[in-house]
Amino acid sequence: MEYVNLGKSGIKVSIIGLGAWQASGKTWGADVEDENIVKAIRRAYELGINFIDTAEAYGNGHSEEVVGKAVKEIGRENLVIATKVHGAHLRYNELLKAAEHSLKRLGIKEIDLYQVHWPDPWEQIPLKHTMRAMEQLYKEGKIRAIGVSNFAVRDLEEARKHLSVTDIVSNQVRYNMLQREIEEEVLPYCKRESISIIAWSPIAQGALTGKYNISNKPSDDVRRGNKLFSDYNLREISKLIPVLEKIAKARNKTVAQVALNWLLREGNVIPIPGAKNPRQAEENAGVADWRLTSQELKEIEDALSKISLDYF
Numbered sequence: 130m131e132y133v134n135l136g137k138s139g140i141k142v143s144i145i146g147l148g149a150w151q152a153s154g155k156t157w158g159a160d161v162e163d164e165n166i167v168k169a170i171r172r173a174y175e176l177g178i179n180f181i182d183t184a185e186a187y188g189n190g191h192s193e194e195v196v197g198k199a200v201k202e203i204g205r206e207n208l209v210i211a212t213k214v215h216g217a218h219l220r221y222n223e224l225l226k227a228a229e230h231s232l233k234r235l236g237i238k239e240i241d242l243y244q245v246h247w248p249d250p251w252e253q254i255p256l257k258h259t260m261r262a263m264e265q266l267y268k269e270g271k272i273r274a275i276g277v278s279n280f281a282v283r284d285l286e287e288a289r290k291h292l293s294v295t296d297i298v299s300n301q302v303r304y305n306m307l308q309r310e311i312e313e314e315v316l317p318y319c320k321r322e323s324i325s326i327i328a329w330s331p332i333a334q335g336a337l338t339g340k341y342n343i344s345n346k347p348s349d350d351v352r353r354g355n356k357l358f359s360d361y362n363l364r365e366i367s368k369l370i371p372v373l374e375k376i377a378k379a380r381n382k383t384v385a386q387v388a389l390n391w392l393l394r395e396g397n398v399i400p401i402p403g404a405k406n407p408r409q410a411e412e413n414a415g416v417a418d419w420r421l422t423s424q425e426l427k428e429i430e431d432a433l434s435k436i437s438l439d440y441f
């Protein structure tokens with residue numbers, strides 16, 4: 130396994146993490162079992178993955194409880210735990226309370242990375258209040274580092290302005306080879322400022338594994354509404370899959386591994402694929418310690434240039 134620094138924090142995380150939104154009950158499908166997710170985290174840990182991402186929003190705290198079980202089994206010191214405060218808890222006092230609840234559900238004394246899940250557009254809580262609360266938790270030793278999620282550059286700049294003793298170490302945003310919006314502004318800014326990009330939906334919720342097509346779509350609550358799985362988009366994506374399959378075969382990897390490895394091509398990006406079971410965790414751990422060649426990257430780029438997605 131390869132390890133990288135989380136921003137400028139000095140916290141070492143595996144270059145690939147494990148996302149635990151899947152541990153939200155059955156919203157990700159009838160096949161989700163808490164026990165299997167604990168086993169997935171254990172298998173990931175055995176293979177060198179130490180970075181686990183959850184949130185109070187996932188299953189109303191259920192995911193944090195499941196991660197807490199894994200922490201107990203594996204040992205607190207062996208894992209870097211990232212969680213997030215809900216976008217509706219960004220007032221000073223609410224944020225402090227939310228952190229206490231997360232600590233309790235996770236069964237830990239200190240959160241390694243505490244992230245603002247998204248900047249709230251509804252209540253217009255000034256980021257000044259949110260960041261003061263984050264820094265208070267940092268000073269009290271309840272969190273080791275501050276991160277954000279789904280922040281545009283303007284939000285990042287504003288948030289950073291209100292921190293005085295520490296800085297934002299990461300921005301967790303959607304990034305996969307089909308959804309590359311962050312490449313325009315967020316990615317260059319974060320690279321320049323040594324803020325790690327934590328990539329969510331790194332295999333496009335399964336659309337980049339080659340297993341879904343118009344006659345086999347995921348039907349769970351989360352993905353039913355995901356436009357990536359429309360007939361039109363799946364037909365477009367099906368033009369890319371054979372290119373990924375060819376590369377995967379030549380490298381003795383899987384399509385999902387090629388899609389995840391593509392995210393490692395420039396550094397500063399830590400993908401956190403969600404895993405439902407040990408088999409998926411194992412496959413996702415196999416993304417470290419190799420890189421796609423420039424020729425393979427070019428083949429992928431050429432294939433991507435021939436498809437266009439429609440979100441309407």
Ligand SMILES: NC(=O)c1ccc[n+]([C@@H]2O[C@H](COP(=O)([O-])OP(=O)(O)OC[C@H]3O[C@@H](n4cnc5c(N)ncnc54)[C@H](OP(=O)(O)O)[C@@H]3O)[C@@H](O)[C@H]2O)c1
Pocket residue numbers: 147148149150151157158182183246278279301302328329330331332333334335338347385401402403404405408409410412413
């Ligand atoms: N900050 C945010 O706003 C935000 C938003 C979304 C997600 N996240 C975080 O990012 C994590 C990952 O994103 P995501 O869950 O949206 O999507 P993802 O990781 O791209 O896709 C996860 C899904 O892909 C399938 N899968 C996983 N590994 C596989 C493998 N090796 N081979 C084949 N299929 C595999 C599984 O579903 P099936 O087996 O059922 O296909 C799994 O549920 C989440 O768990 C969460 O921690 C954060």
